[in-house]
Every structure is written in C-alpha cells, then in structure tokens.
Amino acid sequence: MEKIKLTIALSGLNNIDSPGPGIPVTRGLRDSLKIDPKIIGLAYDNLEPGPYMHELIDKTYKVPYPSDGIEPLLERIRYIHEKEHIDVLIPNFDSELFTFMKSEKILKEMGIRTFLPTMQQFEERHKSNLPQFGEKYGINVPYSEPIGSIMDFRKIEDKFEYPVVVKGKFYDAYIAYDFEQIGIYFNKIAAKWGLPIVIQEFVKGTEVNVVALGDGNGNTIGAVPMRKTYITDKGKGWGGITLEDPVMLELTHKIISQTNWRGGMELELIRTSDNELYMIEINPRLPAWVYLAVAAGQNLPEALVLLAMGMEVKPFTHYDVGKMFIRYSYDMICDLKEFEQLSTKGEL
Amino acid sequence: MGKREEGRATRIQSETSEVPKPLRLLFIGFLNQVTKVIETPNTDSYLHDWIKNAQIIQSMLKIKKNIAISDSGFVFDPGTGDSYSLNPTGLEIVQLIKSGKSYQEILQEMLAKYDMDGESFERYFYDFTTTLKQMRLTDPHGED
Structure with missing residues (x-):
C-alpha cells in the first residue's frame, strides 16, 4: 500500500527530563506504514532538543507562547502554513490546547485539520471540576477543591485529612503534610502556572496510567495501560511496563463512550490496596510515553492523524503485555550555526 | 510467539548456585534489587503460628493463571507489572504448585529428591507460600 504523504505540524519538542510528547508522537508517525510524514516542529524555546533532531523533525518554526494571545499564534501558524501547507496540526501541551x-x-478554514477534544470535554475534566466529573459519570475520584488563596483552604480544611495533594491547573503536584507545606507549594505552583490551585484528597496506592484515543463518537480506537517502573524526582516516568488490566480498560472505554471523547488522552489512576481504581486526572492529549503504546502494537499517533484526515480507523484489538520502556538521556552535539539560525530567524 | 510469551521471553540471570542440602530457603526476591533472601524466623512463637496455620498448607494453593513463569525463574505479573526472581528451589516448588499438585504430593517429591526432614520443609513451605500470597501471586479464590 502506498503511503499517504502528509505534512504534520506538532509541538512538545522539549524532549528533556520532563518531556513533552512531541518527539514520541513523531517517532510513532515515522514508524507508520500508512503515512509518509513531513514533520514541522513548532518550538517555543531555542533550546528545545527537537529542532536539532533532524532525523525526526524536518523543519522547525518558533511560535509565540499561548499566553501572548490567540492572534499572534494564528498569525504565525498562517505564515508557516503558507510555506509548508500543513495538513494536520497536533498540539501536545496542555497549556496550548485551549488556544488551539x-x-x-479558523484552522479548518485555512485547511489545517486537528483532532482535539471539544471545549466541553476539555473543561469538565479539569482538575478543579474532577468531583463533578466523577459524579456525572460514576467514576471514583478523590475529593478535591480549587482554591484561589491560601486562606481559602482554611475555610475548607475540615473536609480534608493530611496529607493532601497540592496541584497546579496544568502541571505539578506535591504532597503536603500540614498547612505550612500547603502554603509553600501553593506559592510555588501559583507562581509558575497561575490560579486556581487544586487541593486533592491523597489516595494511597500505586499510580497506573492509560493512554487512549477516542474517535469523538464514543468509540475507543486504542487504549494501553501502563505502570511506571521508575519515577524521577519530578514525578515523571523514566521507565514503564504495559499491563494486562481489563478493569482499567473497561474504565477507559466507559469514560470515552460516556463523554464521546475526541482525541488523545492519558488517564492517571491510583490503584488502592483493595484493588479499587481512583481517577486522579485526565490529560487531554497523548502523553510523553505514547511510544510505548506504539511499540506494544497500537500506533495511536498514526490513528490520530488518520482520524483528523477524516479517514476510517478500525479500533485496535490487542497490545503486547509486558512491553517496557526505559528512558535515557543523550548529549546531542549541535552546531552553533543552527542555534543562531533558530534564535535569529525563528526557523531551522 | 504469543503475546504472553513475549513478556516471558525476557530472561535474566537468576541465581545459579547449587541447591543446598539440606534444603535452605532462598526462594524468592525482588527482581529490581539484588535477589532478596527471605529470612525464616525460627522462634517458638513462629512455630506456634505455623502449627495454627498448618491447615493452610494442607489446602491446595493456586498460582494466578496470568502469572508468567519462565524456566530461568523469572516471574512476571502482567496485572501489576511487577517481576520477581526465583532461585532454582523456589522455581521447582512454584512449578509443582502450578501443576496442581497438593501439599502432600509436593512434600513427597521433595523428600525423595532432597536430604531433609518433613517438618522443616513444611515450615519453609508455609513461609514461602505466605510470601507468594503477600506478593499477590496466588489466586485468592484458588484454595480448596
């Protein structure tokens, strides 16, 4: 079968110790037997490794931060589209999803396809809305409340027992054992990711995750459960292994079918010692460990692109259990000329 | 090769030392560390507990169906992603349990093969199977 030539723009090229999903998504697309991709990297920083990984990324453009507003970003995308004729755009950061x-x-009118959750799906799974989400869909979630100031917590302190988890709206989570620690983490996270901060009941157990893809009509195109086998001090998985877990898969199917989820997602779950599953988060995009799913037999990045192109994609029916990933760091040697080009011209 | 076999295909270097005589316990340890030796307590209270729980030994223990055990002693639980390393003696006993043999049958086989007394074996067997249960490698509904 002849491969379809597609130009795919994607972000999340920060393949660092807390990696974005851009490079793993790209690897999935490069492995595809159906797509012959031209990968256009969208970078926010001159030192993101992705732009210099020429065997994976064909061309990179710097883009303005989402916090600069929609218009500057769209203007830049318009410019890139004029040059590259983007078929599909895959935003890989939580913080840019709202903008896209x-x-x-507008992107569709320009001829750029995306495959993203709807605004309703995006909003209702927010960390601050998790209790309502759990109630609506009949899913165990830890109790949580958003707070706008540290004194807000004083008013709801009775509802919690220590320790609690202090979470940012996009990233970061810390376990706090007393009020003083809540204050420290509140300020730390708020300074980086803004408000609100979410205070969540601490559920003791093992963290397990599922990467999944919904077609927007309630069907799960693919889902692979995983447990992190090595976690960095930033809480990121530096190793993981695919699991055989029908209960986790059933939960994923339930969430996708009830919400008609469209696009990639990562479910973060806690399995308690009583074998109960609590959902602690839904990330509305493919995670950085998505290449494990590809290696286990479910090329979810490829499926996402085909769905974005309006093509029929049959759901995956199996994956390899016990497939592992071990992340590693690597000192890539880069030419100063390339750094100069990305820094001054915004293109590489 | 099936999907499960692929998981089992991972091989690690297991303990290769000779099976000690008389039998000593070095059944199971975590894979991710140096193989852990489970120390067997040898006190009166332990013995009392052991007698109290002797009934458990008599029941038929079942290893969970989905647990993959390779010839090298590598044990993989696909439900949790945990893996363990058995030494040759532990592997032998797990295989006997998995083949559906009762405690009495296992005891007979081990007594015929190794220079040891039944009482010691029973104590070690109980300790070992308790560890297997703690690791959730046994079927909670599998006991007769």
Missing part, C-alpha cells in the same frame, strides 16, 4: 481548540474553526 478555540481556533479550530
């Missing part, structure tokens, strides 16, 4: 979802229609 808001711009979905």
